[in-house]
Amino acid sequence: MPLSRSRLISGEDLGAVAPALKRYADDVITHDLWTRPGLSLRDRSIVTVAALIARNQTAEMTQQINAALDNGVEAREVSEIITHLAFYSGWGNAMSAVAVTKDIYAERGIDTAQLAVADRFPLPLDEASEGRRETAVEAGFGAVAPGVVQYTTDVLFRDLWLRWELAPRDRSLVTVSALVASGQVAQIPFHLGRAMDNGLTQEEAGEALTQLAFYAGWPNVFSALPVVREVFELRTD
Amino acid sequence: MPLSRSRLISGEDLGAVAPALKRYADDVITHDLWTRPGLSLRDRSIVTVAALIARNQTAEMTQQINAALDNGVEAREVSEIITHLAFYSGWGNAMSAVAVTKDIYAERGIDTAQLAVADRFPLPLDEASEGRRETAVEAGFGAVAPGVVQYTTDVLFRDLWLRWELAPRDRSLVTVSALVASGQVAQIPFHLGRAMDNGLTQEEAGEALTQLAFYAGWPNVFSALPVVREVFELRTD
Amino acid sequence: MPLSRSRLISGEDLGAVAPALKRYADDVITHDLWTRPGLSLRDRSIVTVAALIARNQTAEMTQQINAALDNGVEAREVSEIITHLAFYSGWGNAMSAVAVTKDIYAERGIDTAQLAVADRFPLPLDEASEGRRETAVEAGFGAVAPGVVQYTTDVLFRDLWLRWELAPRDRSLVTVSALVASGQVAQIPFHLGRAMDNGLTQEEAGEALTQLAFYAGWPNVFSALPVVREVFELRTD
Numbered sequence: 001m002p003l004s005r006s007r008l009i010s011g012e013d014l015g016a017v018a019p020a021l022k023r024y025a026d027d028v029i030t031h032d033l034w035t036r037p038g039l040s041l042r043d044r045s046i047v048t049v050a051a052l053i054a055r056n057q058t059a060e061m062t063q064q065i066n067a068a069l070d071n072g073v074e075a076r077e078v079s080e081i082i083t084h085l086a087f088y089s090g091w092g093n094a095m096s097a098v099a100v101t102k103d104i105y106a107e108r109g110i111d112t113a114q115l116a117v118a119d120r121f122p123l124p125l126d127e128a129s130e131g132r133r134e135t136a137v138e139a140g141f142g143a144v145a146p147g148v149v150q151y152t153t154d155v156l157f158r159d160l161w162l163r164w165e166l167a168p169r170d171r172s173l174v175t176v177s178a179l180v181a182s183g184q185v186a187q188i189p190f191h192l193g194r195a196m197d198n199g200l201t202q203e204e205a206g207e208a209l210t211q212l213a214f215y216a217g218w219p220n221v222f223s224a225l226p227v228v229r230e231v232f233e234l235r236t237d
Numbered sequence: 238m239p240l241s242r243s244r245l246i247s248g249e250d251l252g253a254v255a256p257a258l259k260r261y262a263d264d265v266i267t268h269d270l271w272t273r274p275g276l277s278l279r280d281r282s283i284v285t286v287a288a289l290i291a292r293n294q295t296a297e298m299t300q301q302i303n304a305a306l307d308n309g310v311e312a313r314e315v316s317e318i319i320t321h322l323a324f325y326s327g328w329g330n331a332m333s334a335v336a337v338t339k340d341i342y343a344e345r346g347i348d349t350a351q352l353a354v355a356d357r358f359p360l361p362l363d364e365a366s367e368g369r370r371e372t373a374v375e376a377g378f379g380a381v382a383p384g385v386v387q388y389t390t391d392v393l394f395r396d397l398w399l400r401w402e403l404a405p406r407d408r409s410l411v412t413v414s415a416l417v418a419s420g421q422v423a424q425i426p427f428h429l430g431r432a433m434d435n436g437l438t439q440e441e442a443g444e445a446l447t448q449l450a451f452y453a454g455w456p457n458v459f460s461a462l463p464v465v466r467e468v469f470e471l472r473t474d
Numbered sequence: 475m476p477l478s479r480s481r482l483i484s485g486e487d488l489g490a491v492a493p494a495l496k497r498y499a500d501d502v503i504t505h506d507l508w509t510r511p512g513l514s515l516r517d518r519s520i521v522t523v524a525a526l527i528a529r530n531q532t533a534e535m536t537q538q539i540n541a542a543l544d545n546g547v548e549a550r551e552v553s554e555i556i557t558h559l560a561f562y563s564g565w566g567n568a569m570s571a572v573a574v575t576k577d578i579y580a581e582r583g584i585d586t587a588q589l590a591v592a593d594r595f596p597l598p599l600d601e602a603s604e605g606r607r608e609t610a611v612e613a614g615f616g617a618v619a620p621g622v623v624q625y626t627t628d629v630l631f632r633d634l635w636l637r638w639e640l641a642p643r644d645r646s647l648v649t650v651s652a653l654v655a656s657g658q659v660a661q662i663p664f665h666l667g668r669a670m671d672n673g674l675t676q677e678e679a680g681e682a683l684t685q686l687a688f689y690a691g692w693p694n695v696f697s698a699l700p701v702v703r704e705v706f707e708l709r710t711d
Contacts, residue, residue: 021557057566083258090454092294098254147447184456210621217564219658229618320495327691329531335491384684421693
């Protein structure tokens with residue numbers, strides 16, 4: 001797909017249009033943000049790719065998916081991030097990401113044998129926790145949109161979330177990153193709590209927000225901060 | 238416009254990048270979602286096209302506008318959905334949709350004779366209801382942004398909404414779908430109430446949300462659900 | 475970059491797909507909106523370009539950045555708007571704008587000598603006001619996301635906002651326009667207050683909303699209106 005490639009911005013182009021922005025790119029992003037402790041390089045790539053897919057930003061995606069693969073994210077995991085975000089950021093966003101990723105896989109010689117296959121080994125389900133979620137959502141919205149409630153149970157929590165191709169902690173990190181990056185503040189409490197249940201630390205969550213400030217913009221992060229603080233405060237761990 | 242076409246994702250491409258997503262596309266979306274009762278195929282297409290335009294997703298638009306035309310949406314109605322969403326999702330989104338649709342009309346041999354012409358026959362206006370809206374908006378925001386208040390009356394409610402090229406119930410369905418798809422929760426109560434006044438049933442609204450879960454992403458729908466429930470509860474019909 | 479150009483919609487294309495929309499474009503937007511008093515042509519261009527960058531709408535950007543340059547926005551200012559919005563609407567949005575602007579500068583023979591250079595003359599900082607902001611943000615979020623808090627001080631308020639390439643009042647107009655255009659209602663009070671401190675009048679803010687109704691869509695503006703009204707009411711000037 002020549003589209004994403006033709007829109008790739010070189011450092012030279014950036015310097016020709018916005019020299020100050022090139023300086024920020026070099027000094028602040030490349031040599032500072034990406035080298036910060038508190039969140040691994042692999043996690044920073046997961047956060048960044050999730051933000052770009054959630055915001056449908058194909059222009060930056062080629063570079064960042066390649067960086068993710070260089071930073072230790074497996075191709076299988078990239079494919080699963082796209083699959084996950086088809087549901088958590090809309091089908092069209094996933095299709096744009098597929099178009100970009102298809103070319104990257106072709107260039108890198110990645111074929112389907114290396115990718116997710118039919119999920120023969122679903123992860124174990126915490127029936128008690130999922131039962132509470134189902135009861136609450138059914139009580140709240142079962143009469144409003146029964147189809148949404150049904151698919152949420154059958155396709156998301158009893159299927160997608162149990163796929164082994166992405167660890168639950170990473171899947172949660174993808175989800176929370178996408179929510180922040182698309183301004184979905186109301187959905188952060190449930191999924192940030194779940195992310196921390198799945199092993200994401202408070203420090204990592206704070207650094208994910210730092211990464212997102214640059215890749216999803218300051219306003220999205222400042223709108224998320226009060227909600228994130230409240231989630232942190234309400235936890236007893 | 239070769240752009241949208243070159244970004245069209247084939248089933249083969251999808252299978253090569255994200256085999257699991259291809260399985261969801263076939264099993265859940267094609268063979269389940271689109272065949273559900275409660276909302277006609279034509280309405281599902283209207284909801285889906287409105288969501289894609291509101292989210293500016295040209296990659297998926299070619300396929301879905303073609304599907305809409307196949308599912309009984311008239312070309313005149315497609316053009317009017319774009320016209321309507323120029324106001325309800327921003328001018329640039331409409332221009333992207335025009336670029337995609339131009340090629341579709343060329344391929345299908347649809348010319349302007351089949352499209353909307355100058356609106357010679359405006360629909361009747363409910364002066365009492367519109368008067369209440371004008372009074373409330375003028376009182377609330379007339380001193381803040383008089384231009385917005387004036388255009389809302391003159392261009393939207395006394396012109397655009399009276400165009401016969403799209404039935405009021407369908408125009409409302411387009412509006413509500415676009416609001417949910419772009420996270421505009423605060424504007425849902427007025428327009429969902431208007432949609433139901435215009436004939437949209439509660440069951441259809443619930444199924445529209447189900448359709449939107451897939452095409453606008455789960456978070457947008459879960460953020461809309463509490464507001465939709467409240468609209469349902471406050472109505473006496 | 476042929477992308478943006480190939481997606482440019484001509485009046486003829488628009489008339490072929492949506493004749494009514496062409497009529498609105500001519501009658502309401504070109505001959506009415508853009509000629510309204512209360513906000514200069516230069517300011518309308520700043521608002522419009524900021525909205526398009528914040529919404530990542532490259533299809534419309536070529537036309538509107540050219541219009542901005544015709545309306546008295548300096549190339550240096552266009553580059554600085556992009557630089558500013560890299561932080562306030564996300565890195566990827568700025569990169570898309572760079573791709574579009576690179577071609578425009580090439581066509582117009584604008585080279586780096588005319589653009590922003592290293593910021594040798596930072597604007598004076600109101601230490602008292604900035605100190606209050608830092609204390610409040612540190613108290614609120616210093617323990618949640620220390621990286622965000624640090625970059626907000628060091629890179630945004632003690633660096634980016636002090637750059638002379640864009641007047642503080644214009645920088646504020648860009649920021650507020652981007653917030654409204656991307657639905658970031660929660661961040662409007664701080665930045666609209668700052669914009670008015672920087673010289674933006676209430677009438678100009680109201681007209682900026684009118685401009686944004688068309689370029690960012692009615693729902694974004696109606697969601698912003700109650701917040702804008704409250705900012706106006708709380709000010710004593």
